[in-house]
Amino acid sequence: MNVEKEIHEIKQRNARVEMDKKWETSWLRRGLILALTFVVVLAYNFTIQSNVNIYFASLVPVIGFFLSTLSLDFVRRIFEKRVK
Numbered sequence: 001m002n003v004e005k006e007i008h009e010i011k012q013r014n015a016r017v018e019m020d021k022k023w024e025t026s027w028l029r030r031g032l033i034l035a036l037t038f039v040v041v042l043a044y045n046f047t048i049q050s051n052v053n054i055y056f057a058s059l060v061p062v063i064g065f066f067l068s069t070l071s072l073d074f075v076r077r078i079f080e081k082r083v084k
Contacts, residue, residue: 037061
């Protein structure tokens with residue numbers, strides 16, 4: 001295989017990987033997951049006809065997810081320091 005072609009393919013792969021990383025950590029992705037989680041849990045609460053405040057109860061898993069996205073970055077940095 002041609003060296004220039006291999007380099008070009010590696011650069012393309014690196015660009016895809018970088019875009020995947022940006023998407024995984026983007027606030028747009030997090031926001032969409034938060035909104036979709038809220039809608040699904042809200043629909044579930046309406047379906048089971050929950051007697052609690054449905055809107056407030058639907059926020060609980062959304063807040064849990066949001067907090068987990070914040071704490072994972074911190075845990076990852078600790079992990080990376082220990083592995084090195």
